[in-house]
Amino acid sequence: MSAPATPPNPTLFFETINAYQRTAALKAAVDLGVFNAFGGVPATAGELADRCQCPVRGIRILCDSLTLFGFLTKDDSRYAPTSDTAFFLDKNSPAYLGNAIKFLTAPGIKDAFDGLTSTIKNGKVHASEEGTTAPDHPVWIDFARTMGPMMFGPAQGAAALVELDTSRDTKVLDISASHGTFGIALAQKSPRSHLVALDWEAVLAVTEENAKAAGLGDRFSKIVGNAFTVDLGSNYDVVLVPNFLHHFNIADCTGFLKKVKAALRPGGKVVIVEFVPNDDRISPPSSASFSLVMLGTTPEGDAYTFAEYQKMLGEAGFKDAALHPLAPTAQSAVIGVA
Template structure:
């Protein structure tokens, strides 16, 4: 029953974010009438929603007043620098949710039931929303990945960020390596967001971009590092290996590829947050999956890399896989 009715809880949280309910409460406990006035809504709906958010653990209630829990204050109040509400807009966008309305058809057909290419289609609009909303969530993991990507401080270096999106990973590397030039690759509309974020991060003239399909566009040469965050899971093993050969050719000898992925253990059911990601790929991509470390090792070996290692990332369910060209 919890699984079957889970959409009701999702809908309640989504409504609260869209109404600005958590921000309306803020640091001061408030009654349903006070919250309703701030949200410009009738009291009945706000009371019922607030009671259910309390049951779900997002609010606390005492003497008919509602207050934020510590977690809600950090992640759901728009005044918090760690506000998560913008990410919800992407995670609950039609491009993601519609993939699960008829998952049986996808499984029967062996292909995505909503469209031929799913979210891997060129210039898919979902990635604009992803770039706008998901960057703040990536901060700790991006910083951890940058720590794993030290560059030669005695000379100018070059870093390529594949499917750069919000640019969090590439920007983190460039900020920790003052002589690094960041090259971001993505679709044109997405790169406008990447470039804006790079400018805000103070990269100035240390940023350039490549527009196009990562499988076919000219990647350039002599990079010291190539970042591949949250990209390979969209494709099958053969296509991943083919792409990694392109990355190998773009790196200077001794350069490194840094892959960020949801990586399950060999049993494919642990750890749950990483292993469950395969279901997202089943619903939204033609042939994507969540790959194990041994599968990444094989892909990288076949692409010409060596010394493949895995590293946990702070405040993240994802893993960094690093190999040397």
């Protein structure tokens, strides 16, 4: 029997089973302020230890590990952040994403995967049949407070796809508004637009803060409650549905989209923003991998393909469904016309 062209290699196994160590190292670096401590110039472990007020041994091992993971570079004894690290993980950057760690590693998210075997076997999420879709789940307050910067790019991209008639008053509804980034980006396109945000009451306090900070305080109102059961109102020009439908099954999504259509004026648009994998469900990886997040944290959610969104929208009475990748982000907009 001939030997395989490439010898068996267990590297992927060890990298995957130990991936929690990478998460812990990155979180520690953000918590300690390592990425801020460079001040735009390379530094030794000793210099970083002084600035972070830590013993040098821990900082040296942490920085060597971050170099192996691709967050830092090392030249002789001096470390430096990569361009991506400086852009996204230095608190002085307007694109800082470090605060998102609080949500992404929250017990309501991370701990759900400890019971993934049970979830798959029993068909329900670990510890709760509702998971993160439970009413007033506290994880969504952290999401609203920390994830806005991560959604800035997709929000700007989605807003650029939709025109508002600036010659008259217009209405925009932001479903599951959270931080409000999507609704704010669209409402800012017209001084005669009014933004209505729907979410749980505690979350909407964050949305309102952000809307006021964006200059929309006098053009902002709220709908509190469950998007499936609360009255949405009517005569909207645009209804935004960002990162919401993936929490639910196709039948429920279709029923909800019928409700959205009834809330739109004739010719109004629904703008769905989601991770949309290709039909093979394994590409592109950044979108396809989101299905696993939904498996671990929701009872019936998934990452749906464009063909599935087309079918949902068609059955809900929408026409002209179109897919718009929001490059360079991993998300896409799916737009239908009422």
